[in-house]
Amino acid sequence: MFVKRDSILGAATELFSKRPYHMVVMDDIAKRARVAKGTLYNHFRSKEDLYVALLQDGLDNLLMRLKAESSENAIENLKLFINSLAAFFSEKKDFFEVLRREEGKLLSNKLKNCYEKTCSVKDLLHSILNKGVSEGHFRKDLDIQTISEVILGMIKSAISGNIETKRLSKTIFDMLLYGIKT
């Protein structure tokens, strides 16, 4: 049965979303998952493993979602990307929080795999933008690398800001394409 593993990860996600790694203790996770502490270790080798599993599962989920929807048109594609990302994270606020806390610590050994997955998200956006440039939809004079980084930053900030999803996607998309100048 996979139910217990998932209920543990769920409990852990809630807690890690509210406190940094070292302030979440295994007792808390066990208590919230309504299992004994020892049970955690029947499913995960260590606290770190549990944490990594949580990230892996979530990122896999996200990547699947992002790759599911895509269109021929680059602009449309960018819109879908932003929409999916915003939708995913507004559904899974807790996981979003965990991920946001994590960003940048991702270099520890066991987290390498996760790091690559977050890079996949960047790459996806990167390639959407590239296609858009070569098709003449997007400006040539902007550095794609910077732009994709920056777009993700925009989205993250907006999600953090607790803005309603639809509105968020629309505002970002609009602003991104046309700028804020009159």
Added chain:
Amino acid sequence: MFVKRDSILGAATELFSKRPYHMVVMDDIAKRARVAKGTLYNHFRSKEDLYVALLQDGLDNLLMRLKAESSENAIENLKLFINSLAAFFSEKKDFFEVLRREEGKLLSNKLKNCYEKTCSVKDLLHSILNKGVSEGHFRKDLDIQTISEVILGMIKSAISGNIETKRLSKTIFDMLLYGIKT
């Protein structure tokens, strides 16, 4: 003499920029600041206090800088804001890292004061944008709240990306005003 306090905070900033709060131990800070562990407690009541002091000092510094430069013209003002922010953080990469790690944990009791200071930054930007809109420089149809959140996100991402400061300010400013669409 204030020298010792500052050298402690400097050492702490270096360490907190590289590791999360709980992986920096008081021994490390003492060693790097070349003082005995007990000395830390002559200057700060606790580890948390030391950490908060570090944030306070940095944020005060930043706010001072942001408020120092301003122009009559809203667009010019936005440019100055972005420039100052980018310049400040590229000078103080370590402090930037500490702040980035911190973001979102800022709700703990002792950190409330800091939280308000980061809000001041947002407010500053917010008022620049508002002024720009009412003067007709910026589009009316975009949600200022979202926009200011998003701009800060852009800047942070860009700084994290280690892009050279001048280029960074220019790219962001350009993209922000005119969008990426051809």
Added chain:
Amino acid sequence: MFVKRDSILGAATELFSKRPYHMVVMDDIAKRARVAKGTLYNHFRSKEDLYVALLQDGLDNLLMRLKAESSENAIENLKLFINSLAAFFSEKKDFFEVLRREEGKLLSNKLKNCYEKTCSVKDLLHSILNKGVSEGHFRKDLDIQTISEVILGMIKSAISGNIETKRLSKTIFDMLLYGIKT
């Protein structure tokens, strides 16, 4: 069927011969005996009980062997004793190792019974020596108590030293009777 009990004890003996009590975990024993962990508890009340059973069985076996062979002549009898002891332990090296590790811990409550059995071995030797003295084969001026203790120590050391059984018995027997002086 007694087969399962024995296969568990066999597996346990192998493991306890290689590692001290607390470094052998019930999982290991179960795995090596190819049964589930719970099964161990159908046959033995606890880990300690299992361990004690192992010692009891082995010591019973040994005592039986030692008592089986005996002669009228005291010197011959001593020889038989040494031979039997050496032969038994070279057949059951694992059990020997367990016993050697154990020696001296034997004071815990449940192990009292075992302790008495090891004393029986000493007593056996003691009476052989006594008989030898009263028959005039062995020197009167040596303390029998010390001598029997010492002889057992000799044998144990020799067995630990991995010396071939026949040679071992002979060397010890010879040295014991005639000493090492020219």
Added chain:
Amino acid sequence: MFVKRDSILGAATELFSKRPYHMVVMDDIAKRARVAKGTLYNHFRSKEDLYVALLQDGLDNLLMRLKAESSENAIENLKLFINSLAAFFSEKKDFFEVLRREEGKLLSNKLKNCYEKTCSVKDLLHSILNKGVSEGHFRKDLDIQTISEVILGMIKSAISGNIETKRLSKTIFDMLLYGIKT
């Protein structure tokens, strides 16, 4: 000040002499040494390190004693060796117990150094016997390797048996030289 380190090792020796390694917990050692648990870790990196230090110190002590006394005559030398060994251990019963428990586990990595020291004791005896044989004091037809192993076994058993030191040395020495046969 070296006093604390020694008082910790003293407390540990008492405890390790009565119970096997895994049944002595750091709390016990701390309590008996009248220090806090953390203090143990200011003096020793780990429980294992503490244990090894205890063995090292004791063995160094023993070797020094054994090497201190020696004579030209091989037989006299053997007597001195037996006397010293017996005297040392009857002074330090606890350390003797620890060492006896340990024997054979000595192969773990950190214990290698200790293992070599116990070998030095054997080597010392070995060379005494060799000298005696070549000088014609001891029988040529016995295997020195076995004999030295066996002699140590005798001594250990005798010490374990709680026999009074003087009497012990004398009995063993006598029996060793002349055998038990009339």
Added chain:
DNA sequence: GATGAATGAGCGTTCATTCAT
């Protein structure tokens, strides 16, 4: 004020034991 040895609460982890299947 400066020092660093001492402290002990609290953590991650293990493992003998239980019990529903």
Added chain:
DNA sequence: GATGAATGAACGCTCATTCAT
């Protein structure tokens, strides 16, 4: 009887904090 997932007490160890010097 056999199973193995679940349990939780107990361990080794860390580290923020204190305090005698």
